Amino acid sequence: xxxxxxxxxxxxxxxxxxxGYLFGPLIMMGAAAFNESPFPQVSPWEGFTMKWxxxxxxxxxxxxxxxxxxxxxxxxxxxxxxxSLAAAIMIGQIYERVRPYYYVIVVSPVLTPGVILGxxxxxxxxxxxxxxxxxxxxxxxxxxxxxxxxxSTFISAYCMLVFMARLQRFDRTQEEAALDxxxxxxxxxxxxxxxxxxxxxxxxxxLAFLTSFxxxxxxxxxxxxxxxxxxxxxxxxxxxxxxxxxxLAVIIITITLIGxxxxxxxxxxxxxxxxxAREEAMRAxxxxxxxITAKPLAASA
Amino acid sequence: MSDFIVLFLAVLLALLxxxxxxxxxxxxxxxxxxxxxxxxxxxxLSAYLIFSVLAWAIFMIILPQLYMVDFSFRxxxxxxxxxxxxxxxxxxxxxxxxxxxxGDTEAMNWLHLKVFFKTILVSALVTLFDLxxxxxxxxxxxxxxxxxxxxxxxxxxxxxxxxxxxxxAFAFRILFGTSGVINSVLIGTxxxxxxxDFLRADVGLYAGLSYAYILLMIFxxxxxxxxxxxxQVEAARDLGSPWWRIxxxxxxxxxxxxxxxxxxxxxMLTAGALAAPQILGGPSSLWFTQIIYDWFFTxxxxxxxxxxxxxLLATCIVFVMTIMRIFNVRFGEIAK
Numbered sequence: 001x002x003x004x005x006x007x008x009x010x011x012x013x014x015x016x017x018x019x020g021y022l023f024g025p026l027i028m029m030g031a032a033a034f035n036e037s038p039f040p041q042v043s044p045w046e047g048f049t050m051k052w053x054x055x056x057x058x059x060x061x062x063x064x065x066x067x068x069x070x071x072x073x074x075x076x077x078x079x080x081x082x083x084s085l086a087a088a089i090m091i092g093q094i095y096e097r098v099r100p101y102y103y104v105i106v107v108s109p110v111l112t113p114g115v116i117l118g119x120x121x122x123x124x125x126x127x128x129x130x131x132x133x134x135x136x137x138x139x140x141x142x143x144x145x146x147x148x149x150x151x152s153t154f155i156s157a158y159c160m161l162v163f164m165a166r167l168q169r170f171d172r173t174q175e176e177a178a179l180d181x182x183x184x185x186x187x188x189x190x191x192x193x194x195x196x197x198x199x200x201x202x203x204x205x206x207l208a209f210l211t212s213f214x215x216x217x218x219x220x221x222x223x224x225x226x227x228x229x230x231x232x233x234x235x236x237x238x239x240x241x242x243x244x245x246x247x248l249a250v251i252i253i254t255i256t257l258i259g260x261x262x263x264x265x266x267x268x269x270x271x272x273x274x275x276x277a278r279e280e281a282m283r284a285x286x287x288x289x290x291x292i293t294a295k296p297l298a299a300s301a
Numbered sequence: 302m303s304d305f306i307v308l309f310l311a312v313l314l315a316l317l318x319x320x321x322x323x324x325x326x327x328x329x330x331x332x333x334x335x336x337x338x339x340x341x342x343x344x345x346l347s348a349y350l351i352f353s354v355l356a357w358a359i360f361m362i363i364l365p366q367l368y369m370v371d372f373s374f375r376x377x378x379x380x381x382x383x384x385x386x387x388x389x390x391x392x393x394x395x396x397x398x399x400x401x402x403x404g405d406t407e408a409m410n411w412l413h414l415k416v417f418f419k420t421i422l423v424s425a426l427v428t429l430f431d432l433x434x435x436x437x438x439x440x441x442x443x444x445x446x447x448x449x450x451x452x453x454x455x456x457x458x459x460x461x462x463x464x465x466x467x468x469x470a471f472a473f474r475i476l477f478g479t480s481g482v483i484n485s486v487l488i489g490t491x492x493x494x495x496x497x498d499f500l501r502a503d504v505g506l507y508a509g510l511s512y513a514y515i516l517l518m519i520f521x522x523x524x525x526x527x528x529x530x531x532x533q534v535e536a537a538r539d540l541g542s543p544w545w546r547i548x549x550x551x552x553x554x555x556x557x558x559x560x561x562x563x564x565x566x567x568x569m570l571t572a573g574a575l576a577a578p579q580i581l582g583g584p585s586s587l588w589f590t591q592i593i594y595d596w597f598f599t600x601x602x603x604x605x606x607x608x609x610x611x612x613l614l615a616t617c618i619v620f621v622m623t624i625m626r627i628f629n630v631r632f633g634e635i636a637k
Contacts, residue, residue, distance in 0.1 A: 011441065015454075018438050022461050025472035025512065028482050032475055086353035093338065104632055105358055111565060111621055112614065113573025115590050119610045120365035123372050123603065153361040185343025214465045216576045217590075221597065230576075233467045237474070237580050246475070249468045256463040264456055 026253060033246035052247040059244065065232035068144065069213050072228060075148035076212040077205050080156040084204060085197070087156065088163035109154035110161075114217030121150035122221050143226035150222040151212050158211060159204035166200035199270050206263060366614075373608035394608035413592060413609075420589040421616060424571040427511050428518075428564050435519040435563070440552065443526035444534065455523075462516040470509050470580040477505035477581075506581040513577055514570045518563040525559025526552060561628040569617050589613060 034048050056062065087106050094102050109117060129140030139145050170193070178188045194201075216230040223231055236245060322329070339347045374390045398417075401410035442451050461469070476482050477499040487493045499505045529552060537547045553560070578588030593613070596606030625632065 011437075011445075014437060015441065018434065019457060021512070022458070022515075025469070025476055026461060026464060029468070029472035029475050082349075083353045083357045086350045087357060090350055090354050093341065100632075102358075105362060106354075107632075109362060111569055111617070113569055113590075113617060115573050115575055115593060116369070116610050116614050117365075119593070119597070119607060120369040121361075122597075123607060124365035124368040126603075127368050127372070149361060153357075153365075156357055156361075185341075186345055189343075189346055210463060214463070216466055217573060220575065220594070230465065230467055233465070234576055234579060237467060237471050245468075245471060249464070249471065252468060253460075253464055257460060260456070260459050260463055264459070 026249075029246050030250050030253065032243055033250045035243065052242075052244045053251075055242075055244045056247050056251075061227070061232055062229070062248070065227045065229040068226055069229040072144060072147050072151070072219075073209045073212045075144075076151050076155055077208045079148060080152040080159050080208050081201060081204050083152065084156040084159035085163055085201070087160045088167055089193075091160075091164060092167065106160060107157055109157045112154070114154070114215065115221065117153050118150050118218035118221030121146055121153065121218070122224075125149070141224070143222065143224040146222040146224070147219050147226075147228070150218045151215055154218070155208045155211050159208055162204045162207060163197065163200050166197055170196055199267075203267070206259075210259075369607050370611055372604050373611045375604045377602045377604050394605045395612075397605065398609060398612060416587045416592060417589050417612070420572055423507065423510070424568050427507065427571045428568045430511050431515050431518040431567050432522075432560065432564060435515060435522055439519050439522035439526050439556075439559075440548075443523050444529065444531055444552075458516055458519060466513060467576045467580065469513055470577045473505055473509040473512065473581055477508065503582070506578060509577045509581045510571050510574060513574065514567045517566040517570065521559040521562040521566070522556060523559070525556040525562075529555045557628045558630050561624050561630045565621050565624050568620055572613065572617060572620075 033052055034050070091099065091103065091106075125140045125146055128134075129138065132138075132140065134140045174192055174196075175188050178192055179185075183191070214230065216234060219228055220231055220234070233245070233248070236242070342350060373394055374392070376387065376389070376391055376393070378388060398410060398413055401407065401412075438454075442454050446454065474481070478484070481499075483499070484493075533551055533555075534547055537551050542550070573590060574588065575590045575594060578591055582588060582591070589609070590613070593606050593609045596602050596609060600606075624630075
């Protein structure tokens, strides 16, 4: 019994250590945001201040980066959600023999380093621009456009995995029933498939936006003359270090925390509702079974 | 001028096709709608599905990669000579990675090759380290912890995952800097007298890299271990198996796809990391991605950069295939 307690203590110690490793650096960074010292550091503690937050709000470069990141995020969502939805639907319909090859192609961006996706996007559109003899101001050299396309390449693959997980539980008989009752294909798509996929669409959109917002490896190659939040941040961190970066980190972590918790709650509620609906349906089923089996009995009696 | 010709040809083509299309509209239409795929989805949806998937697969995945590979075999030409007589294929860019420029004092380009091998070796070690420290946590969450506790741990794991990669690296800079937290603690407790430059010694970089992608190891592991029926562990224990053999014979074989998936992701992301080396690397140390970055934006030699990028990509592909072979898993199981 004693050795069991020792074991439990060790496990507990390990878990504390692990989460300490996970959160320690973030907490230190957060603390540095409130230190009076002109360098982002925790010790020596020179007194509590909020001035770094004020300094942040006046940083025009940062504001421009954030604005661009938001625009790119929206662009990526509107490009990758429809693409990934189509790709996920396709996977169920494509010829059995082609399916593995198709799957390898569309999933490969997940396993490709981000820098390579950025480089290949940059090179490809540059070549196209040369072929089309395009002006330098044209879309082929536009940092924002290239970043949206480059990021969507792999974000679509992430979203596709989200849709595939949901589609696995889709009951095709619903679709067939609707078609039998005279619905058109488009109606079936909008009235049956899309409502069924709505939680997945929501998840995919959130995932796409957040992934886009924090992407650096692909963006740094495709963005060129423009800037996003991450490229501005990277430039600042490399140049030197000011506590306003810690202040920004505190803001981002707070937003993330709120976002993550809300997302989690929404998802859990959705799941609970679904669970309840399924139970309800099962109960109704049993009820029907009972009445069906009861009727002949009653008739014979 | 050429724009005009293209436009002219397009109009001509349209005029030629028009009578044909009008005459056979009925036939074309019924031909299209008799395809099984179109029958199943309807015309509008089929068009949407095919168009999106083709646009993605061809113009965003396949062609860019091919163009990058093609570009890596070309000379670095000024803008106006592209497509001219000098625009031929060459192996120079790959030769440079291996042997350096002609007339260099050393036979091999050790400066870049060393960085390349260091990147691969360190990435592999980081992957092993992450696997080692994540396995107990994943096992605890998947098999030991119950209900609310496991969910709370899961939520706690998600939060650092969504903090920006650059800010995560920045946090390590605060920890490991010469006047950073760790140095202050060590000096304060009297272990050392003078601050140690962890960043120059690459300690900060290795710690930061291990930290950066740790969650991509723990989630696949957790998913795999969680699906193991705990009765199997109980049965092994009842039959007298020591704890390490339970893991070796029962848990690890079941968690294979998760281990493969996590290892692949962590290796790929570490080898392809750019932000952490830029922020945490010492002044003299380099990461392979940094050399690629420099070819593109400092050296302005895109073909050379593409060649280096392709070498990195090929390495990652080899790594994925090796992992698949070792763990005997299929591609679909890795990319989940």
